[in-house]
Amino acid sequence: MANIVEINELSSPELAVYARLKDPPYRAGFEAANGVFIAESPKVIAIALDAGYEPVSVLTERRHIAGTAREILERCGDIPVYTAGRSVLASLTGYELTRGVLCAMKRRPSRSAEEVCRSARLAAVLENITDVTNLGAIFRSAAALGVDAVLLSPSCCDPLSRRSIRVSMGTVFLVPWARLGERPEDWPGRGMETLRSLGFATAALALRDDALPLDDPILRSHERLALLLGTEGDGLSAKTLARCDHTVKIPMSHNVDSLNVAAAGAVAFWELRRK
Numbered sequence: 001m002a003n004i005v006e007i008n009e010l011s012s013p014e015l016a017v018y019a020r021l022k023d024p025p026y027r028a029g030f031e032a033a034n035g036v037f038i039a040e041s042p043k044v045i046a047i048a049l050d051a052g053y054e055p056v057s058v059l060t061e062r063r064h065i066a067g068t069a070r071e072i073l074e075r076c077g078d079i080p081v082y083t084a085g086r087s088v089l090a091s092l093t094g095y096e097l098t099r100g101v102l103c104a105m106k107r108r109p110s111r112s113a114e115e116v117c118r119s120a121r122l123a124a125v126l127e128n129i130t131d132v133t134n135l136g137a138i139f140r141s142a143a144a145l146g147v148d149a150v151l152l153s154p155s156c157c158d159p160l161s162r163r164s165i166r167v168s169m170g171t172v173f174l175v176p177w178a179r180l181g182e183r184p185e186d187w188p189g190r191g192m193e194t195l196r197s198l199g200f201a202t203a204a205l206a207l208r209d210d211a212l213p214l215d216d217p218i219l220r221s222h223e224r225l226a227l228l229l230g231t232e233g234d235g236l237s238a239k240t241l242a243r244c245d246h247t248v249k250i251p252m253s254h255n256v257d258s259l260n261v262a263a264a265g266a267v268a269f270w271e272l273r274r275k
Contacts, residue, residue: 002058002073004065007084010092015082017104018059021162022094024132028158035107037160039170041099042072047170048105055079056104059093061086064100072101099166107160113151113194116176120148121224122272123200124265125180127187127240128155128231135159136167137262138229143171145269150177151195151226153187188240200226204236204244205268207258211249214271219248227272229265 007015017036020026031037036056039045049055049072057080060069065083073081090096117123124147129135135157142150150159156179158164159172180191195202201222212218219225228244230236235258241247250259250267259267 002065002076002081003078005080005082007082007088007092010088014057014080015059015092017057018082018093018102020094021102024161027161031107031158031160036104037107037165038162039103039105040097040101040162040166042068042101044099044165044170045072045101045103046075048103048173049075051173053108053173054106056106057082059083059089059102059104061089061097061100069101072103076103111176111178113178113180114198116149116178117151117198117200120176121274122147122269123149123151123195123224123226124269125151125153125191125195125202125226125228126156127153127228127236129229129261130155130157131232132157132161132164133167134232134260134262136164136172138265139164139168139172139175139177141262141266141269143168143175145266146273147175147269150175151191152177152179153191154179154181154184155187188237188243192240192243195226198224200224201246202226202228202244203246203248204228204230204241205249205264206230206236206241206247207249208241208247211247214248214250214268216248219246219272225272227265227268229261229268232261 039048055076059082062083124142165172180194181187203219228236
């Protein structure tokens with residue numbers, strides 16, 4: 001049964017997990033140090049619970065306790081449910097809640113590339129993606145279009161940041177993911193070596209004159225394929241491109257030079273999905 005706690009003092013230590021949610025540097029440090037993340041909206045929280053993540057507490061407006069939050073609260077046992085009016089919650093979080101319910105949840109131990117790719121045939125490899133909105137959108141496309149695993153270079157942003165989770169609609173909990181190294185200097189050298197040791201052929205998505213079209217049959221001839229997507233703006237680094245087996249591109253019309261990385265990923269995932 002839900003343990004309803006009325007908020008009386010915003011500086012209470014137990015509310016720190018919900019403070020300054022629109023301050024990315026602060027949140028990154030706080031969540032890493034405390035082993036938590038924030039899931040937002042009943043639908044996303046339900047997906048996280050289905051995936052086995054453990055809730056710590058809930059923050060919601062009073063009016064949602066018997067409404068949109070009811071089914072979530074029934075699943076969360078006797079964890080604290082902090083509640084107040086909208087203006088009080090906005091003062092705590094830094095913005096007005098549009099989905100009505102936040103849930104602090106425990107992070108899991110990091111997984112290895114070997115573990116998440118054990119049965120993967122198609123993997124998305126992300127290099128230095130720093131926009132959490134793009135990252136969330138890539139995960140959503142990966143889940144919808146049959147990507148088996150997502151691997152991130154050490155400098156990619158956090159898939160479990162609140163905004164990434166929200167944009168992904170909770171699919172970050174559905175697609176296995178891991179980092180290819182812990183330090184920036186682990187990529188691309190050691191990271192690419194890991195991909196090869198796992199039996200992946202590598203295809204870099206890049207705008208080069210000598211690139212293969214995305215529908216070239218050679219890409220489907222590989223038993224395991226890793227598709228590499230580069231950072232917003234600059235794309236993949238020259239060092240990474242030099243280590244890839246293939247370079248591929250999406251043909252463009254009307255002199256458009258490129259797509260947003262999340263859009264490009266969705267097109268490539270669709271073309272390379274299992275048929």
